[in-house]
Amino acid sequence: MNRIGLTLGPLLFNWSAERLRGFYEGVARHSAFDRVHLGEVVCGKRMPFSDRVWPELIGMLEDAGKEVVLSTLALPATPRERRSVLEICRDGHLVEINDLTGLPVRTGLPFVVGPLVNVYSEGAARFLAARGAQTICMPVELSLASIGAIAAACRDVEIEVFAFGRLPLALSSRCYHARLHGLHKDSCQFVCERDPDGIDVETLEGQPFLAANGIQTLSHGVHAFCPTPAEAAAARIRRLRLSPHSTDMVIAGDIYRAVLDGVTTPAQALARLRELRLPGELVDGYARGAAGCSPAAP
């Protein structure tokens, strides 16, 4: 049986160019990831800054033997944002679509479908596979049972599961970082750069609940799906995706590699993850068909 791949998903937060360089240098040199996504997914206003950094990082990661995937915007709106999606989709690299805007120009060429595209059933997965989808990262809401059913029906597609990180739960055209600071999206002053994992959102009773990241809303809890090799194989999962956070992602990658290789147990993996500096408690309800906020096993 093929080894289960380990993907470092696209960074969802607004990090400085310097921080991006340092982060991906570490990923290139030391990490267990075999595939790394680069590119802005959340906000087109961040692109003029990060777009300057990606070309050098692509070269560096490829030189280190990583497969690079170029991720595209989840909610392209302006002509410039749409143009950027179309340009990336015409690129020779493998690309990730996070909205159907890029699909017409990419049809027939291989692509990755991100978890923000609604693929909830075998029929939707088959439809995209027929147009060139090579990997589909399942929507975060789906249970392991549903994922297994889709994977069994679509054996020519690589099924990827969102396995680590704050869950990307919602998108809006409104920027919540700007709203929180009394600003509008068009004059946001890039206040989201202050929160490398998004800004915590608590209930009126002080209970950690969600996190805001520009136009995106994430879970406060950090989703952690750590299957045994047998469980992953039974559901025909071919890749796990870890979503970048400010914690040590190289160690997080090692923890997942070890559990996928059967070197450690899921319980040991969860215990090691809890030793990292995480932005929230570990949750895993979605995988079990429960509410996404349900805590992972202690």
Next chain:
Amino acid sequence: MTLELVCPAGTPSALRAAVEAGADAVYCGFRDETNARNFPGLNFSAEELHEGIRFAHRHGVRVLVAINTFMRAGIADAAADPWKIALACAEDAGADAVILADLAVLDHAATHHPGLRLHLSVQAAAATPEAIGFYAEAFGVKRVVLPRVLSVEEIAVLNQAIAVETEAFVFGGLCPMTEGRCALSSYATGRSPNLDGVCSPPEHVDYAQAPEGTTARLAGFAIDRFAPTQLAGYPTLCKGSFVAGGKTSHLFEDPVSLNAAGLVARLAKAGVTALKIEGRQRGKGYVAEVVRTFRAVVEAVETGRDPVEAERRLSSLVEGGRQTSGAYRKQWR
């Protein structure tokens, strides 16, 4: 210029009320998870739909059937697939169009029900000419219900770039999140719009009364707090009051409803074909009043009169009394 008024029918009696109040079209769904308003006491059986369509057609009113959730994985028996059954029932009942969101449902409809007119639901979140063009080309979609992320100016530009009709929400409940791309409800409760056709479902709602006021909770999370003198609102997750960065606020959206009556003339000029009123969960009295008043707005706009009187009546019908024009004005963002 003629604007089509598309009105909600959560029940057969609301359908009749909307038809009699001046709707050009009504939309409704089946009593199961195939539509995004899957709430107890709402929606239609196959027989009720047949009868509703006969009634509407006698009055020259079209019926659009919303089958706008996402097909579940792992349905072993295709003959028992609720989405496929819903498509067949809608066609059989003589629906004028079906409103779909899911690639799997669209693909099945285009392949097996070529006679059905397809509209793209707001839940599909198609907001660019490229995405809308894709749905038109791949499935023959004839109309797109616009995601609530676009300003009026952007809608005008979009309509220049696409070959299909557009339908825009003008009144009723408003999601600040892009519809069809929101899992907040399932994160808290396990049930969501995409999977179950529900948001912030009532079985997870709890009101805790204390001397200082009432706390409205959803699945144990405090969503809002109301003073003893205040009417406690429903804890819809995205309209709650939260704490972030040391500030307490309605971070995502205030408890407001959409009222774009004042923008009808501009929406018409932007090339919109149809105006949609939200509210399948509302009673027939409310539906009749809103439809009648919106009919007056449309007639005023079409004859070049000022619809200010009708607009004022609509303000008093807004849920909770607070209204917004949402993303139609860029400052909302």
